[in-house]
Amino acid sequence: ARELAAREIVHGISLCDPAVGSGHFLVSAMNELLLRKVELSGGLCDEEGRYIDNADLVHHADEVLVNHKGHELRYTKAISQAKPDGKSLPPQLIQKAMFREKQGIIEHCLYGADINPTSVKICKLRLWIELLKSAYYDTASQQLHTLPNLETRIVVADSLIPLPKGENSLVNGLDTMMQELQENRQLYFKAHAQSEKEELRNSYNTLRAEIAKLEDLDTFAPKKTREMLAWSPYETSHPCTFFDPDWMFGIKEGFDIIIGNPPYISTKGIDKAYKNTLMGYYGFADDTYSHFFFRALEHGGSDGNFRGLLKEGGILSFITSKSFWTTPTKRNLRDLLLSYQLMEVEDAGNPFDGVTVDTSIVRLKKHTPAQGHRFTFVGKVSEGETQNAEMVFPPIEQTTYSNAPNAVFFTPCEENLSMLQRFGARVNELLEEWWDSIRTSSLIGRHEQELATYRKSLQPGDIALLGLLTDGGQGLATGDNASFLAVRASSNLAEQVKAQRAEKLYSLVRNGTIDLEELQKVLPTHRAFSHIQDFHHFLRSLSESQIAELFENLRQEHGKDTFGQGFIHRLIDDAQLADANRLTQSEKENGIAPQLPHYVPYDKGDREGNRWYAETPYAIDWSEGSVDALKSSKDARYQGAKFYFQEGFCWSDINTFYIKCRRKGRTVNDVKSMSMYAQPGITADPTICDSLDLWTSFYIAVLSNQCFIPRYIKSFISTTETFQINDGRKIPIVIPTPSQLKAVHALVDQAIAIKKGESKANRQKVEEDIEDLIATIYGMKG
DSSP, rough: HHHHHHHHHHHHEEEEEOTTTTSSSHHHHHHHHHHHHHHHOOOOOOOTBOOOOOEEEEEEEEEEEEEETTTTOOOOOGGGOOOOOOOBBOHHHEEEEHHHHHHHHHHHHHEEESSSSHHHHHHHHHHHHHHHOOBBBOTTTTBBBOOOOTTTEEHHHHBOOOOOOOOOSTTTHHHHHHHHHHHHHHHHHTTHHHHHHHHHHHHHHHHHOOOTTTHHHHHHHHHHHHHHHHHHOOOOOSSSOOOOOHHHHHHOEEEEEEEEEEOOOGGGSSOHHHHHHHHHSSSOOOOHHHHHHHHHHHBBBTTOOOSSSEEEEEEEEEEEEEGGOOOOHHHHHHHHHHHSEEEEOOOOESSSSOOOOOOEEEEESSOOTTTEEEEEEEEEEEETEEEEEEEOOOOETTTHTSSSGGOOOOOOOHHHHHHHHHHHHHHHHHHHHEEEESHHHHHHTTTTTHHHHHHHOOOOOOOEEHHEEEEEOOOOSSSSSHHHHHEESTTTTHHHHHHHHHHHHHHHHHHHHHHSHHHHHTTTTOOOSSSSSHHHHHHHHHHHHHHHHHHHHHHHHHOOOTOHHHHHHHOOOOOGGGOGGOOOOHHHOOOOOTTSEEEEEEEEEOTTTOOOOOOOEEEOOHHHHHHHHHOOOOSOOOOOOOGTTEEEEESSSSSOSSSOOEEEOSOOHHHHHTEEEEOOOOOOOTOOOOOHHHHHHHHHHHHHSSSHHHHHHHHHTSSSSBBOHHHHHHTTOOOOOOHHHHHHHHHHHHHHHHHHHHHOOOHHHHHHHHHHHHHHHHOOOH
C-alpha cells in the first residue's frame, strides 16, 4: 500500500522543460523523482510491491547508482539467468525495478519541447541512455526490454507561442476524431514492435486526412482547430508553430513544475517578423528568456489570450541571465516575479563553460505572496581572501525588493540593506517625480527651467540624482576611425602604433593581401622585405605624411578594414593641434580652415581605466571638409554636438567595479566615452572654485572613484557589462557643505598630482581619506 501511494504521488506530478536543449534538466529531474519515489516507498520494490533486499540507491555526480550487498551493481546478461540465492532475490529484479521506475516517471511525469529538431533528438537520446543503464534482459527471450517511444513526450515546437484562443469547432463529429488522435499518441509511447509503431503512425495520418475532408471544415473550424490538426508528433523535421500542453499531452490545467535554462537570445538576434509575433502575444519583445517567464506564469496579451504553462500553485525554477536584476527594460519581468511567491533567488555566477553570461536561479510558487512573505537569497560575497564566496542570507521580506528603486534585485548583505534604508525611499520619490524629465538630453532641455529652479532649492545634505544636476548624451561615432582619427606623437601610445604599423604590413605581405610592388612604388630604392625589421626600417625612412598616404591608398585598394577594424595608423605632432580654448563657435560647429592646425583632442573612451586624470592620446581631424564628411556620412553618427568642447567628466562604458571617472577637457567625445556636464543652478563657492563645471566634476570624480558609489551602482543600478549615461543619471548625489567641498577639492588636487607624477604623497593614504570623507557626506560612516 505504501508503494502504491508513493507511486500515485510521484506519477501525479507533471514536469516540463519548455526549452530542453540537450535534455540535462529532464534527466536530472527523472533521477530526483526516482529517489523521492523510493524514499516515499520506503525502499525499491518489485512489480508486486514487495521490497527488494540489499538494494540501496545512491545519488552520485547527477546519477543514481544501486549498491547491492555493499557494492555497485554491474548488470550483465548473465545476471538475467541467475537463480535465487537463499533469501536474497537476484539482481535481475533490481535492474527490472529500476527500469520500471524510470519508465513510469518518463511516461507520467516528464514533458519537454524545443524549437530545434536536433536538440529534441539529443534530449530523447539522453533519456534513452539513462533508461538504458537500467535496461534488463527478458528471462524468456533473452532480449533487452524495449525502450519507450518519446516522440509524444518531447516535441519539436515553439513553446513561446500558444494556440489561438477559441472553441475547437462546430463541425459534427470532429471532437470525437480529435480525441482519437490523442489516444493514438498515448498508445504509441509503449508500442514495442516496429510494425505496431508504423500502424499507429499510419492510422494517425489517415485520421488527419479524413478530418481534412470533412464537410464545412474550412467554414466552421476556427484557426485553433486547423493548427491543432496540422501538428503531428511523428513529423519532427520542422517545429510546430505552437505549444499547447492540453492538445499535445492532455495536461489541461498546466504543469505542476516547470524547470529549465531558457535561451538568452537578445532582440538583436530575432528577425522582425518574429518580434512582431512576440509583440502580439506579450505586448513587448525582449530577450527570449524574459518571454519564457511570462509564457510560464501569465495569461498573455492585453486580453489574456492564452493560459500560462504553469498551474496555480505550481513551482517554477529557471536559470537565466542575471541581466533582469537591474536592467530598466526588464522592469516588467521584475514586477512579474515579485507578484508571485518567491521561494529562492540565487546569484549563480558563471557556471557554464565557454559562456560569459552571469546567471541567476529563480524558484517561485505561482501563488500571490502573503503579507510579510519571506524568501531565501543565495548570493556572492567577498570574505577575506575568498572572492565570490556563496552565502545563504537570512530570509528576507519580498516587499524589500518591491520597494527598492526600480524594484531591482540585489544581494541583501548588510551594506546593501543600509544603502537601501538610507537612499531607497528618497531615490524612489525623485525617480517618480523627475525621471520622465531627465531620462534623455532632449527632455532635460525641454524642462530646463523647472530643473534650474529645483537645483537652486538644494541645500547641503539634500539627496539629488546625478541626472538632475548634469546633462549629457551619446558622443560621435565616426564610422571609420582610421579616416578621421590620429594618435599624438608625444603620447605613450605612439610607439605602439609604430610597432603595429610594421607588423600589419609584414603580415599582409606574407599572406599575399598586399603585393611588394605596392610598397616599392613608395620607396623604389628599398628592395629588402624579408623580415619584420625590414618593414620597420622601411617605415622609418618615410615621413608621417607619406605613411598616412600609403596606408590610405592601401585601404582604398583592399578595403577600409584591411589593417583591422578601427586601427588608427596616423601620428601627428602637437603643432598640428588647434587650441580648443580659442576656437570660435563657427569652428566648433563647422570645422577649422584646412591651412590652420585643425586637429582637436578626441576622447575615445579609456580602455585602461585611468582615474582622476588622463590626457587623451587621440585627436580628430576637425577641418571643414572632415566635419562636412562626418555630418553627411551614412556610416557616421554626428550626435551630441552641443556637448563638444565642453569641460565635464567622463568614464568608459565598460562596467568594472570602479567607474574610473576622470575630468574631461575641451574635447570632442566618442560614443564610447560616457561624458556628462554640469548644469546651471547650483551656487559654486568662489573660495573653492569659480566654475560650476569644476565643482561638479571634482565632486563626481571623487564619488565615482571610491567604493561607495560603485557598490551602489552594482547593487541598485546596473549589473550588466556596460554602464551608460542613462544609468549614471540614477546615481544619488548628496549635496556637500562648503567645508566638505573644500576637502573634496584638496583631495582631488592631490590625486591628480600623484597621477601626473608631480607629488610623492602616499596614494593609499589619500584614497583612504577620500573614502572616509565620502562615508561622512553620505551618512554611511560606521
